[in-house]
Each structure stands twice: as structure tokens, then as C-alpha cells.
Amino acid sequence: MTYSTESLERATVEAMQRFSKRYIISFIVLSAFVVAGIVAYINQLQNGLYETGMRDRITWGLYIVMFVFFIGASMGGTFVSAALRLADMGWRAPISRGAEYITVSALFTASLFIFADMGHPERAINILLFGRWESPLVWDVYGLNTYIAGSMVYLYLAVLPDLALVRDRVGHQLDPIRRLFVIMFSASWTGHPKQVKALDTSLKVMTVVIVPVAVMMHTVTSWIFGMTLREPWDSPMFGIYFVVGAVYSGVGLIVVFMYVMRRMNHMEAFLTERHFLNMGKLLAGAGGVMIFFQISDLVTAGFKLKGDSAFNLYQLADGAMAPIFWTYIWVGLMIPLALMLLPWTRTIWGVLIASVLANVGMMLERYFIVIGGLRLPLNPYHAPSYMPTLTELTIVLGLCSLFILILMIMMKLAPAISVQEMIETGEIEAVQHDARRAASTDGPEGAVA
Amino acid sequence: MESHSDIDQVSDDKPKNWDISRRKMIKMLGGATAAGLAVGYLPKALRAEPVAENAADFQVATDAESSERLRQWMMIIDLRRCDGCQSQGTPPQCTEACNMGHFVPKPMQWIEVYEHELSRDVGEIAPLDSSTTPPIEGTKFMPTPCMQCQNAPCVNVCPVGATWTTPEGITLIDQNRCIGCRMCMAACPYERRSFTWGEPPTSHAADFVEHSVEHQLPIQKGVVYKCDFCPEMARAGRLPFCASSCPQNAIYYGDLEEDLASNGDEVVRVSEFLAEHSAFRHKEELRTRPRVYYIDGHGELAGRDPKTHGTMPVRWNIDLDIKDGAKNWERSS
Amino acid sequence: MIHSFTALLSRSQQLLGALAIVIALAGVMGWSSIASAQQPVPSVNLGFEPSALPGETIAVSAYLTDPLGNPIYDAEIEFHYDVEFMNVTDSVEIGTAVTNETGLALLTWQPRSDGENHIVASFAGNDVFAEASDTQILEVLPGEQLYRELPPYRIPGANMWLTSGLITTVWLIFIFSLALVGWANLKTRNEPHTSNTEAKGGSADA
Structure with a gap:
């Protein structure tokens, strides 16, 4: 069985048109969660942050945790898509579209978590009216805006030829809303050599720009904490620590997305085991660096037990944070690394x-x-x-659902695998080779596919 | 020479690439306009002046003094005299007077009396085995108002300029601008900021006061509050509630410009008083440069035995008619 | 501060000399009885420039002389000034100085309170002389701010313009990238082109 450009185009376009029962049910359930989140948020607006588990001494809670997590999740997308494009890694081709989707969706969700956390969300405009450039939070707001805009431009440039493909192929079959969307956003793309050249230039520029913007965003997010005088946060390592952590969780999130998308859209032929294993290598690499950072941070502080860092170490080692900390170390870092190092996993x-x-x-x-x-x-x-309340959990659930919903909607607006990149990088031939090899050895890939 | 000719060749080629058509010109102009707008707007957006709404109030306060020298308010707390009001058999009077006088909403204590262990080994590291004997037994009381840092971490992190240090050296909050992000609370190394998590339990009486950043009334929901150092009262020649209510006269309120401070009983020269008693500032190693100085002690001048522990729980001015929908919450859950 | 004669006797030998002076003085002045002797009241003459700027170092001097105008030396003079601060009136110490052989006690001081400062030089009295003091008014004129905080540390170049410029540049690159593609699309949208295998979209259909 061979896969031509033709079959890839057909598969991606078909996937866009197919609304399976599972898709619709999950869409409804997630929408219900979003509605629940909105209800909880309205309640929180009326009663104030009284509804949350945060109080004067623990002033930030689950919202900020999730904000940082989603900012981190967005990193994987940019990293895989842009950094691998810079490094000219062909195997990124079937992954990069999903990665870019995750970046945009995660950033959007992250910005909503900030609103959930504010005492006066209606005054958010004050940051634009009375911003102080000295404040790390203002860096974060401008950084987030810039990063969202950059990711969207990057995503749009990458998706443009595929939108034209959809327009030309099945434009007439689509529902009016999506037809309008596709026609509007494919922006008279005809595949003219001049257009291809312009797109290539733009994408190169954006690739170079988006990587430092992403790194800056994660550093600035860490600086919200790093710029305070609190002992565990008061660390010059925080920026790089957040960046690597973001790559780690971001790559992981892409793998999950890849897996779900592969099953949902029957893309087994184009997302082969090789792609997953390459992502696994990235994951293991980032995880290894995380372990290294964790050791250098904790051992230097733990040897001296200076001032407040002693408290932090005690609470992590066998205090209130110990279950979380040790789960993180063993389940979050060690087991993934082991899974990637052992050949049979x-x-x-x-x-x-x-x-x-x-x-x-x-x-x-x-x-x-x-x-x-x-x-x-x-x-x-x-x-x-600190114990999150039902309000907080509901809002977090609602926003996480929103994150998935945005991904689900985006998956139906454009091909979920970049056809253009698959051809450009020659990955289309590579997956054919994968398939041949899987068929001949009857390896696990054959079994799954 | 060869390389030189190469360069010439390159520069000869250049005009071809930079052949500017009219359309390109328009495009470039568009770009320049966008850049101009951005460069024009961003600096404005990124350079907040404090207190837009309360500019009038605040201007009066500083303009009146502008012909004269500006006061530089400060505080000295003599811990040798502070016994946490154990001898009075009352809750700490400074906190209570402040709570009553300022209509402080319930769980907040703008000046809070903390009981520190004399031995710094104990108490700081909670999980340490409590059965060990500390090298120095006993405690001291430390009334803790806002430290009025001159390098204030809260001011440095506020994204909207809602908290700032006045020319008189006091850090104030404009609750009408505060967005409730609580970054300042995370940044404050003294834990002196409180948030109105719900509708604050204050009386209706406080709602009739015209808002001023210097007394912070009426109290709103979803913003940050802290000790405001009573500059209005000080300018009128009155000691803050905490200083005037201290039964041991342990709190001196003063002016570094005039080099004087008073506890309601005597007037001292600040520079000499601080040097004579080796005054220190809380967490001085952080270089926040507070305006609150402490003279170390454990209530010995008030006749306190350092091994007697505890203060009585403080009260708030909430017996009056409380607003509808007011919530009760604790400092920490 | 009034010492009885018996108290004096009980003092150490060192005081006997002073006692002799007292007796001699009393004799000279024709006072009738030593037993009921009032201690002589010396006079303190406080002197300084009548006005000063805040923070200006001024010399505050006080001459301590006995009723005959002879200087009293090795006597301690305390200098105070009367203040009203936060509705509390008190006398704040400026410092103490010891008179020299000309009876002069001298110290320097930097007044900081605006307006009239009532400066008091007082002699607490000793075994011989009674206490005495003098008050003079020093007018402190409006002047410059004395107490200044350290200015914030600024790194040259790290300012708002850098931040604004950085953000603007990045956004302009975004706009440029979009505009480049948009422009190419617009310009060539009606241009026919040969369909090659690498071209996307409609070409593949054809």
C-alpha cells in the first residue's frame, strides 16, 4: 500500500468533513463544561474571589497554576513547529499543524485564566491605559499579546496553502459558514510561484522571530515569580527552568493531541510510530534537563539550608508539599524518562x-x-x-474544556496535517517507507495501524 | 583589490533589488504609520502616572508643602516597651485603635502584632522537631505596620501604577485603579497587604466618606488594602491611631526631615534616638529600605517576662450596621 | 539643688577648695551668714546668629559667668530646644558642652525645624553655683529639603523606549510577514500559471 500526495489530500479533507458521533458527543459534553465554568465565573464575579480557596497569605491559587501550565503547554507547539523547521527536521511535517493549534489555543486559554484570577476583571484595560513598563506583569501582558499574535500569524501562513486546497477541492460541499471562512482566509492563493516564494520568505522570517518570542514569553512568565523576594522564587534559574519545563509539557501535550487526532481522523498512515518516537526523544531530552535543573536547584539550596530556603526544602521533602513534589519527581520526571530509555516501552x-x-x-x-x-x-x-474550591475547579474545568473545544473547532476548519509541509519536506515518501517497513516486519506499528 | 571590486559589484546590484515602485512606497508609508502609531502610543501606555482619579486630593497634599520642605514620615517602634498589651489585659491596643479608627474590614490588621521567638531557630522553620530546646527561650512582640519601603517591592511590580510612593515617603494604594491581580501581595516580603476577597464587612458609616487614597475609605471589594501611615492625620499634627493608643508609648511617629519623632509623651531627635538604641529595620538584608525602625527588646521596660506567651484576639469595628451581602473570611484558610 | 552646709562637709576633700571660694565670695559680698547661704546664681549668655537656614551648621555658644562676671570653667552646659511636634511639647536635647577657662561652652548644631526655635542653654548648678539658664530665639528660614532618599538605580539604555521599540519591532515583523504574502496573493491572483507537481490547491485538481 502506498500513499501518494493524492491520498494524503483526500484523507485530510475527508477528516475535515467527517463529524463522527464521538466528536459530536465530546463537543456537547465539553460545551456543557464550558457553560458550567461560565456560571461559576459569574457567581465568582458577584461574590468576589471569596468563592475561591485563596486568602491573604496564599494569594494565588489554581488559576495562576493553570495559567503557567497553559503558557508552558503553548511552548511545545512553537518549539516543535518553528525550532524543528529551523533545524530542517523533516519528521515534524505531520506534527507541526497540531503543534501550532495547541500554541494558539493554549495561549488563548492562558489569557482567560488571568481574567479568572483578577479581582476587577473589568479594569483589565487599565494595563493598557496606565501600564508601567517596569512591572513584570506588564511585560507578561505585552509578551502574551505579542506571542498570541505571532503564533496566529505563523499558523495562518502555514495553513494558507491547505486552506486553498480545501477551497478548491471541497469548497462547494462545505457548509456555508466554513465555506465563507475558507474562501475568506485562503486569500486568493493559487499556488503561483511568486506566491510560493513570498510565503516561503514570510515563513522563514516568522520562524526565526517566533522562537525568541516564545522563549521570551516563558522567561517573562517565570519572572512574575522570579522578580519577587520570596525565597523559593527568588532564583536566577527560574527563566530557563520555566522554558525547559514548558518544552517538556508542551511536547507531551502534542503527543497526546497527535494520538487523539490520529485515532479520530484515521491518520495512522501519515503519523507513524517514527514520529511518536522522535517526539519521545524530545520529551526525554527535556525531561533529562528538568531533572538536572531540579538537582542543581535543590542540592545547592539543601546543602546550606539558608534562611527561608530551609522551609521550602522541608515542605517539599516531607512537609505539606511532599506528596506533590515526590509524585512530580517520580511520576512526572523519572518514569517518563525510564519509559523512553527502556527499549520495550x-x-x-x-x-x-x-x-x-x-x-x-x-x-x-x-x-x-x-x-x-x-x-x-x-x-x-x-x-x-490552600484547597481549591468547587468554584475554582469548575472554572478550571471549563477553561480546560474550552482549550480542547478550540482545538476541535480548529481541526474542522483546516486540514489537521499540513499537506504542503508533508510534500515540501519529502515526508510523504518517508511515511511510505515507514509503512513498507511496518508491513514487512509486522512490528507494533502494523498492529496499531 | 579583488575584494574591493567584489564589494563594488554588490553595491552596483543593490539598486535593482531596491527598485521602489509607487505601490511599494505606499506600503512602506503604511508600515511607517503603523510603527509611528505604535511608538507614539506605547510609551504613553507604559508610563503610568499614579492616581489619575485622585490627582486633585493628592496634589493638595503635596502642593501645600511644595513651598516648604516635604515631610518624610517614619516610625520607630520600641520593642522594649511592647508587651503585646499583656499587662493591660486587652488585645493589642495599636491594632484595635487602627481597626476602629480606619474602619478596617474584618480579617485585616493593618498593624499586626506578631509574636517572634527570641531564638530565630524556632518558629521560622516549622517542621523542626518541637521537642528541642531553643538556645534562647521566650518571645518578643513585634507590631508590624506597612514598612513604607523606599525601594518598595510592591510598587516595583504593580502593573498599573495603583500603588506608588509619595514624595513624603509613604506607599499608598489607589483602590479605584487597582485591578486586583495581587502581584503586590506576592511581592511584599512583610506580608502587609490584604485583599477584600468578598463584600467587605464594614459599616455603612464608612461609605459616606469621600474616597481618598490617604484614608482608603469607602472599602471596596476585590482590591488591595494596607496600612496607609495616616499622612492626613500627621499633617494635621495628630499621631496615628496606633501611636496615640499605645499604653506603653512604644510607637513613635516622626519626620526624618525635621529629625523629630513623638510617641505622644515625649519628642526625640530621630537620628540620635536611632543611633543610641541601635535601631534596626525589619529584614534589612532585603534592601527594601523601610521607614519603620525597631529598637530591639521583648517588653522588658513594660515589665514583661519573655516566657509569657500570647495576645488577646483583636476586634473590629463591625458591631455597627453591616452592609448587606458582607462576607466573613479569614486571613488564611 | 540646694545643698546644706552639713551636706557639703560630708563631701570629699576635693570640695574643700570650692568651699573656701564660697566662703571667700560670701565674705567679699558681705553676706551675713554662711549657714543660710543662697548659692550664687551664675549667668548664662547664649549666643548665635539670629537666623539660619535649615541644615546649616551654626555655632551655639554660651558664656557661663559668676555674678561678678568671672568665667566659670569646667562646667557642663546643656543645650536644648523647645519643640511642639504632633501636639506634644517637649524640650529636645541638642547636646552638652563643657566651659573652657573663658567660661565658653561651644557646640555646633544643624537646626531642622522651620520657624522660631527656642534654644535653651542651661547650667544644672553644682556644689557652688545654683542652676541657671538662658533662652534665645533662632529663626530658621524656609530652605531646601534636607532628607533625600537614594534615587532609584537606573541602567542606561534599559528604559521604556527599549521596551516599546522591542515590542513594535516584533509586531512590525508580524505585519510585514502577513503583508508580504497578502501582497503576492493579490498581485498574482488572476495570473495563470503552469501547474507543477509541487503546487498546491487547484493545480492538483486540474
Whole structure:
């Protein structure tokens, strides 16, 4: 069985048109969660942040944890798509579209988490009216805007030829809304050599620009914490620590997305085990660096037990944060690394499990960074505790559902695998080779596909 | 020479690439306009002046003084005299007077009396085995108002300029501008900022006051509050509630410009008083440069035995008619 | 501060000399009885420039002389000024100085309170002389700010223009990238072109 450009085009376009029962049910369920989140948010607006588990001593809670997590999740998209494009890695081709989707969706969701956390969301405009360029939060707002805009431009440029493909192929079969969308956004793309050349130039420029913008965004996010005088946060390593953590969780999230998309859209032929294993290598690399950072951070502080860092170490090692911390270390870092290092777990399932664990781990890591940092008593009082309330959990659930919903909607607006990139990088031939090899060895890939 | 000719060749080629058509010109002009707009707007957006709404109030306060020298308010707290009001058999009077006088909403204490262990080994690291004997037994009381840092971490992180340090050296909050992001609370190393998590439990009486950044009334929901150092009262020649209510006269309120401070009983020269008693500032190593100085002690001048622990719970001015929908919350859950 | 004669006797030998002076003085002045002796009241003469700027270093001097005008040396003079601060009136110490052989006690001081400063030089009295003091008014004129905080540390170049410029540049690159493609699309949208295998969209259909 061989896969031509033709079959890839057909597969992606068909996937756009097919609304399976599972898709519709999950869409409805997720929408219900979003509605629940909105209801909880309205309640929170009326009663104030009283509805949350946050209080004067632990002033930030799950919202900020999730904000940091989603900002981190967005990194994977840019990293895989742009950094691998820079490095001219062909195997990124079937992954990059999903990665870019995740970036845009995660950034959008992350910005909503900020609104959920504000005491006066209606005054958010004050940041634009009375911004102080000295404030790390203003850097974050401008950085986030820039990053969202950049990711959207990048995504749009990459998706443009595929939109034209959809327009030309099935434009007349689509429902009016999507037809209008496709016609509007394919922007008279005809594949003229001059257009191809202009697009190539633009994409090259954007690729070079978006990587530093992404790194800047994660650094600036870490600086919200790093620019305070609180001991566990007061670390010059925080920026790079966040960037690597973001790559780790972002790559993991893409793997999950890849897996779901592959099953939903029957893309087994184009997303082969090789792609998952390559992503697994990235995951293992980022995880290894995370372990290294964790050791260099904790061992240098733990040897001296200076001032407030002693409290932080105790709370992580066997205090209130210990269950979270050790779960993060073992389940979030060690097991994924082991799964990627052991040859018999180096399969699609292994990569998927490692990715899920990596994301759980990173969510826990964000939690103990934010909550653990705030738990540190600055005056002689008992270290406070924090427990998210139902309101917070509902809003978080609603926004996470929104994140998935946006991905689901985007998947139906344009081909979920970049046809143009597959051809450009020669990956279309590579997946044919994969298929031949899988057929001949009857390996696990054959079984799954 | 060869390389030189190469360069010439390159520069000869250039005009071809830079052949500017009219359309290109228009495009470039468009780009330049966009850049101009951005460069024109961003600096304005990124350079907040404090207190837009309260500019009038605030201007009066500083303009009146502008012909004269500006006051530089400060505080000295003599811990040798502070016994946490144990001898009075009352809750700490500074906190209560402040709560009553300022209509402080319930769980907040703008000046809070903390009981520090004399041995810094204990208390700071909670999980340490409590059965060990500390090298120095006993505690001291530390009334903790806003430290009025001159390098204030809260001011440095506020995204909208809603908190700033006045020319008189006091850090104030404009609750009408505050967006409730609580970045300042995370940044404050003294834990001196409080948030109105719900509708604050204050009395109706406080709602009739015209809002001023210097007394912070009426109290709103969803913004940050803290000790405002009572500059209005000080300018009128009155000691803040905490200083005037201290039964041991442990709190001196003063002016670094005039080099004087008073506790309601005597007037001291600040520079000499601080040097004579080796005053220190809380967490001085952070270089926040607070305006609140402490003289170390554990209430010995008030006759306190350092091994007697505890203060009585403070009260708030909430017996009056409370607003509808007011919520009750704790400092920490 | 009134010492009885018996108290004096009980003092150490060092005081006997002073006692002799007292007796001699009393004799000279023709006072009738030592037992009921009032201690002589010396006079303190406080002197300084009548006006000063805040923070200006001024010399505050006080001459301590006995009723006959002879200088009293090795006597301690305390200098105070009367203040009203936060509705509290008190006398704040400026410092103390010891008179020299000409009876002069001298110190320098930097007044900081605006307006009239009532400066008091007082001699607490000793075994011989009674206490005495003098008050003079120093007018402190409006002047410059004395207490200044450290200015914030600014790194040259790290300013708002850098931030604004950075953000603007990045956004302009975004706009440029979009415009480039949009422009190419617009310009060639009706241009026919040979369909090659690498071209996308309609070409593949054909």
C-alpha cells in the first residue's frame, strides 16, 4: 500500500468533513463544561474571589497554576513547529499543524485564566491605559499579546496553502459558514510561484522571530515569580527552568493531541510510530534537563539550608508539599524518562503514557512552585494551607474544556496535517517507507495501524 | 583589490533589488504609520502616572508643602516597651485603635502584632522537631505596620501604577485603579497587604466618606488594602491611631526631615534616638529600605517576662450596621 | 539643688577648695551668714546668629559667668530646644558642652525645624553655683529639603523606549510577514500559471 500526495489530500479533507458521533458527543459534553465554568465565573464575579480557596497569605491559587501550565503547554507547539523547521527536521511535517493549534489555543486559554484570577476583571484595560513598563506583569501582558499574535500569524501562513486546497477541492460541499471562512482566509492563493516564494520568505522570517518570542514569553512568565523576594522564587534559574519545563509539557501535550487526532481522523498512515518516537526523544531530552535543573536547584539550596530556603526544602521533602513534589519527581520526571530509555516501552503507547505523565508532573510542578512559594511564612504564623474550591475547579474545568473545544473547532476548519509541509519536506515518501517497513516486519506499528 | 571590486559589484546590484515602485512606497508609508502609531502610543501606555482619579486630593497634599520642605514620615517602634498589651489585659491596643479608627474590614490588621521567638531557630522553620530546646527561650512582640519601603517591592511590580510612593515617603494604594491581580501581595516580603476577597464587612458609616487614597475609605471589594501611615492625620499634627493608643508609648511617629519623632509623651531627635538604641529595620538584608525602625527588646521596660506567651484576639469595628451581602473570611484558610 | 552646709562637709576633700571660694565670695559680698547661704546664681549668655537656614551648621555658644562676671570653667552646659511636634511639647536635647577657662561652652548644631526655635542653654548648678539658664530665639528660614532618599538605580539604555521599540519591532515583523504574502496573493491572483507537481490547491485538481 502506498500513499501518494493524492491520498494524503483526500484523507485530510475527508477528516475535515467527517463529524463522527464521538466528536459530536465530546463537543456537547465539553460545551456543557464550558457553560458550567461560565456560571461559576459569574457567581465568582458577584461574590468576589471569596468563592475561591485563596486568602491573604496564599494569594494565588489554581488559576495562576493553570495559567503557567497553559503558557508552558503553548511552548511545545512553537518549539516543535518553528525550532524543528529551523533545524530542517523533516519528521515534524505531520506534527507541526497540531503543534501550532495547541500554541494558539493554549495561549488563548492562558489569557482567560488571568481574567479568572483578577479581582476587577473589568479594569483589565487599565494595563493598557496606565501600564508601567517596569512591572513584570506588564511585560507578561505585552509578551502574551505579542506571542498570541505571532503564533496566529505563523499558523495562518502555514495553513494558507491547505486552506486553498480545501477551497478548491471541497469548497462547494462545505457548509456555508466554513465555506465563507475558507474562501475568506485562503486569500486568493493559487499556488503561483511568486506566491510560493513570498510565503516561503514570510515563513522563514516568522520562524526565526517566533522562537525568541516564545522563549521570551516563558522567561517573562517565570519572572512574575522570579522578580519577587520570596525565597523559593527568588532564583536566577527560574527563566530557563520555566522554558525547559514548558518544552517538556508542551511536547507531551502534542503527543497526546497527535494520538487523539490520529485515532479520530484515521491518520495512522501519515503519523507513524517514527514520529511518536522522535517526539519521545524530545520529551526525554527535556525531561533529562528538568531533572538536572531540579538537582542543581535543590542540592545547592539543601546543602546550606539558608534562611527561608530551609522551609521550602522541608515542605517539599516531607512537609505539606511532599506528596506533590515526590509524585512530580517520580511520576512526572523519572518514569517518563525510564519509559523512553527502556527499549520495550519505546512504542506509541509508551510515548503516550510518558507524555501524559509528563503533563501531570508539570501541572504538579507548577502547583508546588506557586502554592509552595506562597506558603512560606513571612511572619511568625503557621504555614497556611490552600484547597481549591468547587468554584475554582469548575472554572478550571471549563477553561480546560474550552482549550480542547478550540482545538476541535480548529481541526474542522483546516486540514489537521499540513499537506504542503508533508510534500515540501519529502515526508510523504518517508511515511511510505515507514509503512513498507511496518508491513514487512509486522512490528507494533502494523498492529496499531 | 579583488575584494574591493567584489564589494563594488554588490553595491552596483543593490539598486535593482531596491527598485521602489509607487505601490511599494505606499506600503512602506503604511508600515511607517503603523510603527509611528505604535511608538507614539506605547510609551504613553507604559508610563503610568499614579492616581489619575485622585490627582486633585493628592496634589493638595503635596502642593501645600511644595513651598516648604516635604515631610518624610517614619516610625520607630520600641520593642522594649511592647508587651503585646499583656499587662493591660486587652488585645493589642495599636491594632484595635487602627481597626476602629480606619474602619478596617474584618480579617485585616493593618498593624499586626506578631509574636517572634527570641531564638530565630524556632518558629521560622516549622517542621523542626518541637521537642528541642531553643538556645534562647521566650518571645518578643513585634507590631508590624506597612514598612513604607523606599525601594518598595510592591510598587516595583504593580502593573498599573495603583500603588506608588509619595514624595513624603509613604506607599499608598489607589483602590479605584487597582485591578486586583495581587502581584503586590506576592511581592511584599512583610506580608502587609490584604485583599477584600468578598463584600467587605464594614459599616455603612464608612461609605459616606469621600474616597481618598490617604484614608482608603469607602472599602471596596476585590482590591488591595494596607496600612496607609495616616499622612492626613500627621499633617494635621495628630499621631496615628496606633501611636496615640499605645499604653506603653512604644510607637513613635516622626519626620526624618525635621529629625523629630513623638510617641505622644515625649519628642526625640530621630537620628540620635536611632543611633543610641541601635535601631534596626525589619529584614534589612532585603534592601527594601523601610521607614519603620525597631529598637530591639521583648517588653522588658513594660515589665514583661519573655516566657509569657500570647495576645488577646483583636476586634473590629463591625458591631455597627453591616452592609448587606458582607462576607466573613479569614486571613488564611 | 540646694545643698546644706552639713551636706557639703560630708563631701570629699576635693570640695574643700570650692568651699573656701564660697566662703571667700560670701565674705567679699558681705553676706551675713554662711549657714543660710543662697548659692550664687551664675549667668548664662547664649549666643548665635539670629537666623539660619535649615541644615546649616551654626555655632551655639554660651558664656557661663559668676555674678561678678568671672568665667566659670569646667562646667557642663546643656543645650536644648523647645519643640511642639504632633501636639506634644517637649524640650529636645541638642547636646552638652563643657566651659573652657573663658567660661565658653561651644557646640555646633544643624537646626531642622522651620520657624522660631527656642534654644535653651542651661547650667544644672553644682556644689557652688545654683542652676541657671538662658533662652534665645533662632529663626530658621524656609530652605531646601534636607532628607533625600537614594534615587532609584537606573541602567542606561534599559528604559521604556527599549521596551516599546522591542515590542513594535516584533509586531512590525508580524505585519510585514502577513503583508508580504497578502501582497503576492493579490498581485498574482488572476495570473495563470503552469501547474507543477509541487503546487498546491487547484493545480492538483486540474
